Amino acid sequence: MKIRFWGVRGSIASPGSDTAHFGGNTSCVQVIDQGAMLVLDAGTGARGLGDYLITSKAHSLKDVHVLLSHFHTDHICGLPFFAPLYQAKVNLHLYGPKGFRRQPSAILASFFAEEFFPIAVTKLPAQLDFHPLGNETFEINPFQITSFYVNHPGSALGYVIQSKQCRIAYLSDHEPMKQYQHIKQSTLLHYEKLLLEHLGGVDLLIHDAHFTDAEYPNYRGWGHSPWSEAVALAVSCRVKHLVLFHHAPTHSDAMLKKNLRQLQAQLKKKKSPLKVSLAREGTTITL
Ligand SMILES: [Zn+2]
Numbered sequence: 001m002k003i004r005f006w007g008v009r010g011s012i013a014s015p016g017s018d019t020a021h022f023g024g025n026t027s028c029v030q031v032i033d034q035g036a037m038l039v040l041d042a043g044t045g046a047r048g049l050g051d052y053l054i055t056s057k058a059h060s061l062k063d064v065h066v067l068l069s070h071f072h073t074d075h076i077c078g079l080p081f082f083a084p085l086y087q088a089k090v091n092l093h094l095y096g097p098k099g100f101r102r103q104p105s106a107i108l109a110s111f112f113a114e115e116f117f118p119i120a121v122t123k124l125p126a127q128l129d130f131h132p133l134g135n136e137t138f139e140i141n142p143f144q145i146t147s148f149y150v151n152h153p154g155s156a157l158g159y160v161i162q163s164k165q166c167r168i169a170y171l172s173d174h175e176p177m178k179q180y181q182h183i184k185q186s187t188l189l190h191y192e193k194l195l196l197e198h199l200g201g202v203d204l205l206i207h208d209a210h211f212t213d214a215e216y217p218n219y220r221g222w223g224h225s226p227w228s229e230a231v232a233l234a235v236s237c238r239v240k241h242l243v244l245f246h247h248a249p250t251h252s253d254a255m256l257k258k259n260l261r262q263l264q265a266q267l268k269k270k271k272s273p274l275k276v277s278l279a280r281e282g283t284t285i286t287l
């Protein structure tokens with residue numbers, strides 16, 4: 001399995017000389033196995049991915065599967081600029097959380113409304129199929145995918161993706177429930193059990209690390225994790241490799257590198273087997 005990062009930033013795209021190393025595009029991750037492909041989120045990184053898919057012809061675009069974690073703008077704002085949407089032969093399958101109030105098709109139709117974008121969703125050349133998801137397991141050959149609600153404002157999903165060789169998890173936007181409870185339908189005990197069940201022993205966890213530990217107390221309830229909570233979750237779930245993701249727009253390359261060095265030194269001191277790295281646009285992890 002290959003995991004390629006096209007956008008790793010949270011909240012808003014943040015290009016500039018101080019973010020050029022890790023990248024300024026918002027969430028978009030490509031997962032490839034046995035020639036098949038999944039796209040996780042369609043932030044601004046989806047523009048580059050879409051152009052690459054058209055020019056490289058590396059994958060069949062007959063059926064393109066885009067799994068959205070949720071509909072906050074940083075995760076969908078690349079969609080109108082995703083080139084496969086403008087190809088008549090493409091069947092684009094969009095997966096996203098069943099809304100508590102509106103379904104994914106209605107949410108995206110309003111995102112493409114003429115006040116925001118000149119082309120209506122019904123006028124797009126590609127065929128669009130919506131797949132509203134809750135807590136469930138399904139297959140997109142050769143992947144087995146489990147979606148589950150995660151603790152974040154509104155309705156948001158985490159995904160576990162399993163192939164023959166490995167299992168990865170993607171929790172792009174996630175706040176520890178013990179800090180702030182967004183999902184009122186669950187209890188802390190039940191939620192922590194659910195996370196352990198889904199994430200236990202995964203080969204790779206791509207996880208929200210939007211805030212530093214020093215910043216987090218000022219942003220409790222915003223739906224994101226401080227670094228230490230992402231690490232604690234990975235340790236308790238015996239994750240092999242934690243990839244910190246959804247970097248804050250204000251976090252410069254220098255700051256991210258410094259914080260990673262400190263974290264790796266702490267883990268080494270504790271003799272922790274956990275491998276931690278920072279998601280970086282343009283890089284590929286091979287499992
Ligand atoms: Zn986000």
Ligand SMILES: [Zn+2]
Pocket residue numbers: 070072152173223
């Ligand atoms: Zn969000």
